[in-house]
Amino acid sequence: MSENGAAPSGRREGSGSRLTLKDFANHIKSSWCPGCGDFGVLAALKQALVKLGIAPHQAAVISGIGCGSKIVDYMRVNGFMTLHGRPLAVATGVKLANPDLHVIVVNGDGDAYGIGGNHFLHAARRNPDITHIVENNQIYALTKGQYSPTSDRGFKTSTSPDGAAESPVNPLLVALAAGATFIARSFAGEPKHLAEMIAAGIRHRGYALIDVLQPCVTFNKVNTYEWYAERIYRVDEDEGYDPADFARAWQTAGQWGDRIPVGIIYQRDDVPPYEEHVPALKAGAVVHRPFDALDEERFAALKREFM
Amino acid sequence: MDADIVKRVQEKVEGLTSAEAAHLVQSVMQSIARVLDRADRERLARSLPPELATHLHTDMEAADPLVDEQLFVGPIVSRLPTEGLYDQTLGGLDVLSVPAGDEATRRLRAVFSVLKELLQEPEKRRLEAALPGDVAEWYQQA
Numbered sequence: 038m039s040e041n042g043a044a045p046s047g048r049r050e051g052s053g054s055r056l057t058l059k060d061f062a063n064h065i066k067s068s069w070c071p072g073c074g075d076f077g078v079l080a081a082l083k084q085a086l087v088k089l090g091i092a093p094h095q096a097a098v099i100s101g102i103g104c105g106s107k108i109v110d111y112m113r114v115n116g117f118m119t120l121h122g123r124p125l126a127v128a129t130g131v132k133l134a135n136p137d138l139h140v141i142v143v144n145g146d147g148d149a150y151g152i153g154g155n156h157f158l159h160a161a162r163r164n165p166d167i168t169h170i171v172e173n174n175q176i177y178a179l180t181k182g183q184y185s186p187t188s189d190r191g192f193k194t195s196t197s198p199d200g201a202a203e204s205p206v207n208p209l210l211v212a213l214a215a216g217a218t219f220i221a222r223s224f225a226g227e228p229k230h231l232a233e234m235i236a237a238g239i240r241h242r243g244y245a246l247i248d249v250l251q252p253c254v255t256f257n258k259v260n261t262y263e264w265y266a267e268r269i270y271r272v273d274e275d276e277g278y279d280p281a282d283f284a285r286a287w288q289t290a291g292q293w294g295d296r297i298p299v300g301i302i303y304q305r306d307d308v309p310p311y312e313e314h315v316p317a318l319k320a321g322a323v324v325h326r327p328f329d330a331l332d333e334e335r336f337a338a339l340k341r342e343f344m
Numbered sequence: 345m346d347a348d349i350v351k352r353v354q355e356k357v358e359g360l361t362s363a364e365a366a367h368l369v370q371s372v373m374q375s376i377a378r379v380l381d382r383a384d385r386e387r388l389a390r391s392l393p394p395e396l397a398t399h400l401h402t403d404m405e406a407a408d409p410l411v412d413e414q415l416f417v418g419p420i421v422s423r424l425p426t427e428g429l430y431d432q433t434l435g436g437l438d439v440l441s442v443p444a445g446d447e448a449t450r451r452l453r454a455v456f457s458v459l460k461e462l463l464q465e466p467e468k469r470r471l472e473a474a475l476p477g478d479v480a481e482w483y484q485q486a
């Protein structure tokens with residue numbers, strides 16, 4: 038077992054052993070509200086990359102639309118802010134084009150589990166080597182506070198004035214049922230633990246979900262730092278907890294309310310990532326194929342094929 | 345919470361109810377707990393009245409080095425009103441959310457000032473050294 042309680046995955050790490058947090062800093066001033074949990078996610082993501090020796094040019098951070106998705110603007114790294122709900126689809130394309138990149142998706146709960154729910158299911162099932170960090174603040178924050186797929190029943194917002202009537206999505210259970218090979222949860226208020234979870238997710242070969250409890254200090258006055266801090270407990274503090282035990286993971290992932298589990302809930306290392314099954318990649322990654330092989334004649338033939 | 349401590353905070357932050365003041369003190373103590381190692385936490389706790397010291401309790405062994413000024417003030421901002429009325433002269437922002445960050449640091453400084461009244465010089469300096477980024481500056485200003 039590694040220090041995070043995860044089974045070793047054999048994934049190679051980056052080459053930038055002398056990196057510091059400053060290597061990921063840029064000059065863009067954040068527009069997040071003071072005290073927002075997204076600051077914890079940003080700090081933890083940078084820390085995880087530094088710890089793994091992954092340099093800015095070796096990673097690609099792909100996001101959607103939302104407060105949390107702005108993270109791409111606030112760090113020096115390859116980045117792509119896509120459409121609302123679509124970063125997993127774009128990230129899969131990025132990974133297929135250049136499997137050497139460490140591809141990391143960061144998006145909000147609305148983006149990931151609502152409008153992007155379809156991509157979430159299929160990424161979990163396909164198992165591309167992508168780390169998926171979801172800033173789960175249980176609200177649509179950017180659009181000023183509507184209830185989201187993870188809002189608890191009874192949660193009052195402008196679109197649920199009488200309280201949300203439906204049961205929330207449990208992303209961990211959905212991911213487990215869909216076949217995800219790495220499922221973890223952490224809390225933005227404990228960025229050191231979050232950085233460990235992100236690093237373990239990046240090391241994992243395959244789709245890795247890290248659901249982050251992320252306080253939105255402006256629009257969610259229920260699920261606050263205090264609310265989460267009072268409820269979370271670390272699964273790895275239970276010596277008998279084995280993330281490879283599906284039945285135990287299912288039971289643990291189902292917990293919500295008075296006790297909320299954090300840590301690596303589930304992990305299996307015996308499923309090869311999606312990229313390894315793609316016949317078109319057998320000849321090597323697209324980015325490594327020489328441009329000059331595409332002479333004028335072949336280019337014209339290619340155009341005819343697609344037009 | 346000790347009534348005297350609550351009263352001192354209320355004197356420094358106009359308009360706070362005693363429950364709000366007590367809660368503010370609790371939030372600040374919990375933020376402090378996250379940036380101190382266990383030994384430092386225990387030493388600080390011994391220098392404070394038990395009602396304050398109790399909020400320093402956490403199971404964490406070591407300080408979290410990634411807790412910065414934003415995460416430090418987060419629990420305070422959570423308690424502030426941030427939804428009032430959108431104002432076009434503020435670019436469509438909410439009139440209450442815009443000053444929330446400044447209000448949070450003002451309240452934080454008030455609690456720091458009470459803490460400084462309670463602590464001896466060496467403890468004061470130790471605490472200042474452990475505070476992250478801008479928080480140390482706010483502490484000095486308090």
Ligand SMILES: Cc1ncc(C[n+]2csc(CCOP(=O)(O)OP(=O)(O)O)c2C)c(N)n1
Nearest residue numbers: 102103104105121145146147148177178179
């Ligand atoms: C296709 C589309 N539908 C709706 C929107 C409006 N919209 C922007 S962000 C957002 C919700 C964001 O919530 P979440 O993903 O949880 O991110 P947060 O702001 O909470 O970090 C919505 C509905 C949009 N930009 N595009």
Ligand code: SF4
Nearest residue numbers: 070073104178253254
């Ligand atoms: S609205 Fe909420 S999620 Fe968005 S930046 Fe502000 S605190 Fe963060």
Ligand SMILES: [Mg+2]
Nearest residue numbers: 145146174176
């Ligand atoms: Mg959200």
